[in-house]
Amino acid sequence: MNKVYRITLIEGDGIGPEVVKAAKLCVEATGLKVEWEERFLGRIAQEKIGQLIPEETLDSIRKNKVALKGPVTTPVGEGFRSVNVELRRKLDLYVNLRPVKSWPVLISPFKDRKIDIVVVRENTEDLYAGIEFNSEDDFFPSLACELEKRGLSTKKEKAISLKIISEENSRRIIRFAFDYARENKRRKVACIHKANILKFTDGLFLKIFYEEAENFPEVISEDYIIDNFCMQVVLRPENFDVLVLPNLYGDIVSDLCAGLAGGLGLAPGANIGKDCAVFEPVHGSAPKHAGKNKVNPIATILSAALMLKYLEQEEKAEKIERAIEEVIKEGKFLTYDLKPTRSDPTSVGTLQMAEAIADKIKSFK
């Protein structure tokens, strides 16, 4: 009998509902039997349920073990803290896996070169934990006193953020990166850091990296200071394989790599923990494009393919990837971002591209 998978579905906001609908269409086209359990998160959850991260959303993900999620808006500089950061923390989704590969698109600056980089980003700590203090905080005077001792005046307005790196969380993400390399027959793992300046925090991350590397002698281990890495990856992206990074660098570097390979519209992601996983695109809610049936759904469709691999449905995941490759190559159903000029009149909408991919999936035996 055909197994029925129960999957939590979070549409998110902004362009979220459009790209999630597209991904759902493609998953269903593979023939996978799915019962989608719809739950809310962020601003929409606040409006409907009165909480940004409702317990019933967390319970659903814990119970089903997998969720497909659209992006959720976080206001810049004010308002609530990131719902995404808090969701990852509450479910202890400590891995952020972001594979980036080149597709046959015209717009990538490296369209003729092979890019196949897997970004493994630590997902729970670092500056990204958002532990910040401004001068109104009770802790500020004691922190300010420490700064003064180190010659940093706090007479003018100042704010302080803490960068937290722990041995335990560094070790598990680094181990994940090496395990991933071993299981997927990848040659190299590179640790990206700024340990020349941040000797304690990034220094600890780097030290653990080389300790763990000893357990994986068949994998080449190397490290790059992040500024040098950025220059090297733009010049020679084909030299890089698996990367492991603390949270904030991972966030920035995954967008950089996505840009090299054709943009955020093509970059999928997975947040993975010991007990459950949430699959979502790297991109955000792009509010200016919301509701216009305009943006590229491929990043979310590829995130759904990662979800199928996690569910050990490799064949169905590969069908999705093959269908995307063929639709891109044929060039008839492409959203604006994959066209050489952004106002190309032949570009199609989100739904039209998703339908072309779904039809292609159905056409495979």
Ligand code: NAD
């Ligand atoms: P964004 O990724 O939403 O958009 C940046 C730009 O990238 C867009 O203006 C658009 O030009 C392009 N883009 C993004 N997705 C695209 C797609 N599918 N197809 C074509 N082009 C695409 O980044 P932002 O504007 O910095 O963030 C908007 C909001 O999203 C913020 O509130 C941010 O916090 C949130 N965000 C959420 C997540 C998440 O939920 N995981 C991730 C990143 C950002």
